[in-house]
Amino acid sequence: MSSISSIQESQIIAALSTVMDPDLGKDLVTLGMVGEIAVDQSGNVSFTVTLTTPACPMKESIKQSCIAAVRAAVPEAASIEVKMDSKVTSSCSHHGNHGGHHGHGGHGAHGGHGGHGAPQRIELEKVKNIIAVASGKGGVGKSTVSVNLAVSLAASGAKVGLIDADLYGPSIPTMFGLQNARPELSEGKLVPIEQYGVKLMSIGFLVDNETALIWRGPMASSAIRQLITDVDWQELDYLIFDLPPGTGDIQLTLVQALPLTGTVIVTTPQDVALADVAKALTMFRKVDVPILGVVENMSWYELPDGSRDYIFGRQGGEKFAKANSLDFLGSIPISGGVREGGDNGKPFIISNPDAPTSVAARQVAGEIARRISLLNATCTT
Numbered sequence: 461m462s463s464i465s466s467i468q469e470s471q472i473i474a475a476l477s478t479v480m481d482p483d484l485g486k487d488l489v490t491l492g493m494v495g496e497i498a499v500d501q502s503g504n505v506s507f508t509v510t511l512t513t514p515a516c517p518m519k520e521s522i523k524q525s526c527i528a529a530v531r532a533a534v535p536e537a538a539s540i541e542v543k544m545d546s547k548v549t550s551s552c553s554h555h556g557n558h559g560g561h562h563g564h565g566g567h568g569a570h571g572g573h574g575g576h577g578a579p580q581r582i583e584l585e586k587v588k589n590i591i592a593v594a595s596g597k598g599g600v601g602k603s604t605v606s607v608n609l610a611v612s613l614a615a616s617g618a619k620v621g622l623i624d625a626d627l628y629g630p631s632i633p634t635m636f637g638l639q640n641a642r643p644e645l646s647e648g649k650l651v652p653i654e655q656y657g658v659k660l661m662s663i664g665f666l667v668d669n670e671t672a673l674i675w676r677g678p679m680a681s682s683a684i685r686q687l688i689t690d691v692d693w694q695e696l697d698y699l700i701f702d703l704p705p706g707t708g709d710i711q712l713t714l715v716q717a718l719p720l721t722g723t724v725i726v727t728t729p730q731d732v733a734l735a736d737v738a739k740a741l742t743m744f745r746k747v748d749v750p751i752l753g754v755v756e757n758m759s760w761y762e763l764p765d766g767s768r769d770y771i772f773g774r775q776g777g778e779k780f781a782k783a784n785s786l787d788f789l790g791s792i793p794i795s796g797g798v799r800e801g802g803d804n805g806k807p808f809i810i811s812n813p814d815a816p817t818s819v820a821a822r823q824v825a826g827e828i829a830r831r832i833s834l835l836n837a838t839c840t841t
């Protein structure tokens with residue numbers, strides 16, 4: 461039985477060059493995703509496939525396609541082992557290709573507050589992607605979506621940070637059960653508080669609510685800026701930015717200053733009809749920030765028998781996305797457990813990982829990660 465395998469590495473490469481990345485439209489070998497090919501004496505084949513995000517929704521199907529292709533090419537293989545790895549790609553904004561951040565200093569959207577012209581750009585060298593989560597108004601679940609997106613990406617293996625920029629109602633400390641946490645200082649920078657694998661920073665960690673409440677205009681903007689620049693984030697694959705609700709000066713300044721990879725718009729089925737969402741859209745389009753898509757929150761309530769009660773109407777978010785030529789990223793149902801999850805200091809994805817709400821939130825996270833990879837492929841290749 462000590463026969464030496466005749467399987468050649470070139471056969472494995474040939475087989476894997478027939479496996480396509482469905483999004484990037486090229487084969488895995490051309491994309492440089494295949495590495496560490498090994499064939500031992502008994503004919504055990506192993507190799508590594510490095511995807512552009514650990515949260516890739518197609519991870520399992522790509523893996524199965526690899527196995528099938530290699531199995532077909534070298535039926536004599538004793539075993540086929542695929543190691544799925546990832547290396548998150550960087551936003552196009554790192555490549556000086558942010559297009560459109562010019563020429564918007566003149567219109568009056570933020571005149572009268574001393575904020576003429578584009579604000580100074582914030583650079584975060586070690587952060588590969590910054591995702592802003594926005595909504596037209598408060599209370600639609602923007603923070604809930606941000607938190608579960610962050611935790612979900614971290615659970616998949618990504619390095620993730622989360623900023624709570626809601627000066628007037630920071631909710632992230634409560635949602636993570638960290639009301640009394642205070643960040644330490646290290647070499648003049650704040651050390652983010654880590655929970656469930658996510659690095660957190662919130663205005664709520666730094667000042668009491670009364671102090672934040674008196675901030676307006678430029679002061680509020682500079683406070684938010686500090687949450688980004690005065691924090692020792694280290695290396696991050698994704699930095700999620702839970703934007704303050706609305707479309708005022710603070711939001712506009714932020715989206716202009718940050719090298720955003722893209723933004724996610726959260727709505728509920730019934731609030732898509734409101735002018736606020738349209739305003740948020742207009743703002744992002746004006747400053748040319750890519751809109752990754754729309755997430756519908758509180759889409760339905762799942763009854764004990766598994767049927768769905770569409771309390772706020774059906775598919776408002778999806779229709780809204782379609783009407784505005786945006787991608788739809790998914791729906792997250794209402795859960796009795798969500799409120800508890802939010803209030804007892806555990807994101808529902810942690811407290812109740814198998815609930816429909818959590819399953820949906822993970823799907824949304826995968827979809828967002830996938831679209832970021834796609835977007836980044838337009839500037840890295």
Ligand SMILES: Nc1ncnc2c1ncn2[C@@H]1O[C@H](COP(=O)(O)OP(=O)(O)O)[C@@H](O)[C@H]1O
Nearest residue numbers: 598599600601602603604793794795798799802
């Ligand atoms: N899918 C959901 N199901 C049930 N309750 C939710 C859901 N999403 C958010 N909530 C609750 O709605 C309230 C507002 O959510 P939050 O995320 O704080 O909104 P925002 O950040 O947009 O103001 C919170 O009490 C939260 O727990």
Ligand SMILES: [Mg+2]
Nearest residue numbers: 602603626631
């Ligand atoms: Mg919020």
